[in-house]
Amino acid sequence: MDFDMIARYAPLLLQGLWATIYITALASVIAIGLGLAVSLLNATPFRAMRWLCRIYIEAMRGTPILIILFIIYYGGPSIGFTFDAEPTGIIGLGIYGGGYFAEIFRAGFQSIPEGHIEAAQMLGIPKSRIITRIKIPQMLTLIIPPVTNQVILLLKESAVLSIITVAELTKNTTGMVAETFAVVEPYVIVALLYWAVVESISFLGRYLERKISYA
C-alpha cells in the first residue's frame, strides 16, 4: 500500500464521498416522496390513475438505472430539458428509486389490519385523516427495514452516475486510477468508504426501528 499516494488523493476521494452521500440523500428524498405519492394514488378508485401508477412502477423496476440516466441526459435536450450531469443523476436515481419505494409502501399499507381502519371509520374520522393519522404512521413503522435496504441499494447504484461524468466517489476513484496507474489502493479504499456509509445507514435504520417500536 502506498500511503503517500492515498494521502495525496484523500481530498479528491473525500470530495467524491461527500458527493455520493448528498446525491444519495437527495435522490432518496425524491424517491420516497414519489413512492409515497404513487402508492397513495395507486389505492384510489380511479382505474386510469392506477394504470398510470402501475406503468411507472413496472417501467422503473424493468429498466437499468444507466438507461434511465441516458434517456434523461442525452434524450432530455431533444424535448427541451437540459440538465447538468449531477442534477440528472439525482433526478434519475430519484425516479428510479420511486418505483421501488412505491412497492414497499404498498406492502406496508396492506399489512395494516383492516380492523384498525374500521375502528376509525366507526368513530367518524374522515378518510383523509385516516390516511394521515393512522395509515401512514403505522405503515412507516412497518417499512423501516425495507426502506433502509432500498436506500443502501440506491447508494450503491449511485456509482453508475460516474458514467455520465458526475464527480462522485466512483468517478473520482477512476480518475485517481487513471492518473496513478495504481489499482489496489484506490479500489480498496473506495470499497471501504462505501462500506462505511452502508454501515452508517443500517445503523441509522436499526436506531429508528428501536425508537419507533411501540412496546
Add this chain to the structure above:
Amino acid sequence: MPDRNVNINEDVVAEPDVVIKTEGLQKNFGELRVLNEIDLEIRKSEVVCIIGPSGSGKSTLLRCIAFLEEYSEGRVFIEGKLLGYKVVHGTLVRESQSNINKVRRNVGMVFQQFNLWPHMTVLRNVTDALRVVKKMDRREAERIGLETLRKVGMEDKARYYPAQISGGQQQRAAIARALAMKPNVMLVDEPTSALDPELVGEVLQVIQDLASEGMTMAIVSHEMGFAANVADRVLFLDEGRIVEHGDPAQIFKNPQSQRLIQFLDTWKSREL
C-alpha cells in the same frame, strides 16, 4: 345495493324510541346468503344479545348495522334515519361518505380484535376522534379521555401503548375509545373471544356496568351466562335467519326450536 326500485318516498321513519331498526335485511356474499330477512328493532336502553353457532351471520348482522358491510336488500335505520343510502325520486342512492360518518358518530363499535391503534398511547387512542371529529382542543379532549378511561378502570394506563397492556385492558381501552364519543348505541362484536379466560370477567363487567347505566347495546357473544344476565332480549341466529327471539329466561330455560335446543345442549356439554 338494495333493490333500487322499491317505491318508498322517505328515508326517515318517525319512531323516537327505536334506535336501530332493520327491515328485511339481507346480505349476500356472492352466491352465499349470509343474512336473510332480518327484521329487528332495538329500543332505547335495551340490551339485545345475539347468539348462534359460528357462521350463523351474527357478526355480519352487526357489521351491516354499522355499514361496514353494504347490505344487499332491505333497510337499516339508525335513530330513524336510513343508513348508507338516501331516497332520491323514490329510488335508493348511495349516501355520501361524510353523511355516513355523521350517522356513525352516534354508533359506537367494539371489535373482537380490539383494533386499538398501536402507534398511539391509550389516551391518544381515546382522544384522537374527539380532536379530529369533534374538533376539541387538546386539554378538553384529554379531560374527557381520562374521565372515560376512569370509567373502565384504565386511567392509570393512559400513557401506555397498546402492546404494553393485557388483552383485557386493551379491550377496556377500546370500549373507552367508543364511549368517549358519547354514542347513543353500542355495537359489541364478540368482545371476549380473543381473550385469555382469566381476562374475560373484567371486560364483561365493564359492559354490564354500561347496560345498567341504560346504554343501548347490541352484543354478539359466546358467553351464554353473560347473555342471560345482561340481556333484555336474546336473538338466536342460525343460517342467517332469526330462528327464535325472546327474553333470556324464555330462550335459555324454555327453547322452542329444535335448532336452539341443540345449540344450547352443545354449549352446556362444553361448559362441563
